[in-house]
Amino acid sequence: STAGGADRYAITQRAASAEILPGVRTPLWTYAGTFPGPTIESRRGRPVTVTHRNELPVPTVVHLHGGRTPAASDGYPTDLVLPEGREATTHMGHDSAHGMHDPRAVVTELTRDYTFPLDQRPTLLWYHDHRMDFTAPAIWRGLAGLQIVRDDAEEALGLPSGPRELPLMIADRAFAADGGLAYPALDPTLRERPGVSEPYLAGVLGDVILVNGAPWPVHEADAARYRLRVLNASNARHYELEAVTDDGHRLDLVQIGADQGLLATPVTHKVLPIAPAERYDVIIDFSGVPIGSRVRIVNGLGSGRTRDVMAFRVARKATDDSRIPRTLSHDLPAWRRSDAVRVRDFSFRTGRMHGGHGWLIGGLPFDPARSDVTAGLGDVEVWRMVADVHHPVHLHLVGFQVLSRSGRPPLPHDAGLKDTVSLRPGESVEIITRFDGYRGRYLFHCHNAEHEDMGMMANLEVI
Ligand code: C2O
Numbered sequence: 513s514t515a516g517g518a519d520r521y522a523i524t525q526r527a528a529s530a531e532i533l534p535g536v537r538t539p540l541w542t543y544a545g546t547f548p549g550p551t552i553e554s555r556r557g558r559p560v561t562v563t564h565r566n567e568l569p570v571p572t573v574v575h576l577h578g579g580r581t582p583a584a585s586d587g588y589p590t591d592l593v594l595p596e597g598r599e600a601t602t603h604m605g606h607d608s609a610h611g612m613h614d615p616r617a618v619v620t621e622l623t624r625d626y627t628f629p630l631d632q633r634p635t636l637l638w639y640h641d642h643r644m645d646f647t648a649p650a651i652w653r654g655l656a657g658l659q660i661v662r663d664d665a666e667e668a669l670g671l672p673s674g675p676r677e678l679p680l681m682i683a684d685r686a687f688a689a690d691g692g693l694a695y696p697a698l699d700p701t702l703r704e705r706p707g708v709s710e711p712y713l714a715g716v717l718g719d720v721i722l723v724n725g726a727p728w729p730v731h732e733a734d735a736a737r738y739r740l741r742v743l744n745a746s747n748a749r750h751y752e753l754e755a756v757t758d759d760g761h762r763l764d765l766v767q768i769g770a771d772q773g774l775l776a777t778p779v780t781h782k783v784l785p786i787a788p789a790e791r792y793d794v795i796i797d798f799s800g801v802p803i804g805s806r807v808r809i810v811n812g813l814g815s816g817r818t819r820d821v822m823a824f825r826v827a828r829k830a831t832d833d834s835r836i837p838r839t840l841s842h843d844l845p846a847w848r849r850s851d852a853v854r855v856r857d858f859s860f861r862t863g864r865m866h867g868g869h870g871w872l873i874g875g876l877p878f879d880p881a882r883s884d885v886t887a888g889l890g891d892v893e894v895w896r897m898v899a900d901v902h903h904p905v906h907l908h909l910v911g912f913q914v915l916s917r918s919g920r921p922p923l924p925h926d927a928g929l930k931d932t933v934s935l936r937p938g939e940s941v942e943i944i945t946r947f948d949g950y951r952g953r954y955l956f957h958c959h960n961a962e963h964e965d966m967g968m969m970a971n972l973e974v975i
């Protein structure tokens with residue numbers, strides 16, 4: 513469990529099990545025994561140190577997604593936390609044998625202190641495993657948790673808070689009959705086998721939708737405004753979220769924030785697309801919903817049981833003094849195209865790698881020893897990215913803004929400061945960013961976790 517004083521936490525990564533589906537135990541890899549891991553509440557500008565101790569049978573890496581973090585604590589995929597006092601074993605499956613002897617592992621420790629300055633806009637972050645080639649199965653087995661950064665200015669806005677602020681980590685999983693998580697083979701030779709390669713290549717989907725680790729939960733709500741802080745922690749599943757009442761109305765989803773914090777002004781949606789690793793901060797108002805009825809959160813892209821995500825049962829009348837101010841924040845960067853010192857082009861496409869299929873950036877699979885992008889600290893750059901299929905592209909260290917999609921203006925949900933943007937099939941997306949914060953070696957990659965493991969990642973060096 514989590515221990516420690518105000519701004520120090522200790523997390524033991526260990527095997528545990530939970531009753532996720534009724535009547536069966538599911539073995540998990542966990543942060544501190546739970547899935548999701550413990551939610552870390554923190555304040556802007558107040559550093560947090562998390563000591564991770566690895567009692568899992570494989571090496572791990574911790575990355576705080578969305579954190580503006582010095583490179584030493586950013587969880588580079590070969591900066592391993594080794595399993596403490598253990599040999600590689602075979603009982604947890606094929607990946608232990610591989611990773612233990614990975615010759616590319618350059619930094620290894622038994623426990624590790626990760627220090628996060630959190631000198632950044634308040635927002636919902638998440639921490640998850642980031643080991644080279646094995647991120648997707650590690651997250652699938654449970655290595656994901658939330659961290660929330662707050663500040664006084666945001667708290668003064670009067671947004672719904674306390675029990676009416678709900679972080680929602682949405683993640684799909686597949687289960688075997690005995691309750692174990694079902695994940696397609698990790699052995700690269702099996703990826704080429706018909707029936708194995710296809711779903712694995714595209715990214716792994718499950719048919720059970722979990723919210724904060726529970727399948728299709730029903731939350732008892734007041735007839736009032738709620739702030740839903742939604743993270744898509746799925747390996748590969750995309751959602752188009754809608755809030756549907758029992759009589760078939762769609763409630764407004766009033767977006768107040770993006771990956772990297774509050775928008776300048778709210779944006780109202782009926783349908784909110786959310787790609788893997790994206791976060792949306794949304795207000796939903798249940799005050800007009802009949803008491804005793806339900807509001808279902810559904811995924812318009814799902815079918816059958818993957819259409820349902822969760823539901824709210826509006827249980828009681830309530831007073832509500834929350835507000836949604838017309839102006840939410842004043843501190844969004846105002847980068848212009850003319851500020852950019854460089855325009856870079858990247859393709860995100862499938863291709864051959866290591867004798868099989870992989871996912872490539874600019875035609876190349878990830879290589880920790882290769883230099884891909886070198887950017888000057890403080891430089892503003894425009895990146896143009898083209899995709900074959902859906903690729904949610906994530907940059908470490910920085911937030912960015914979406915400038916255009918295939919030559920057209922950004923979509924309504926592209927508003928604000930983001931760290932992950934969904935490239936849609938065949939699309940060309942331009943983003944603008946400034947490499948602020950720290951010098952060092954970072955990453956950018958597709959956040960379809962299987963694509964990431966199969967090569968769709970590159971080095972971003974800030975000098
Ligand atoms: Cu959420 Cu590089 O990761």
Ligand code: CU
Pocket residue numbers: 575576577578579906907908909
């Ligand atoms: Cu990240």
Ligand code: CU
Pocket residue numbers: 871902903904958959960963964968
């Ligand atoms: Cu991808």
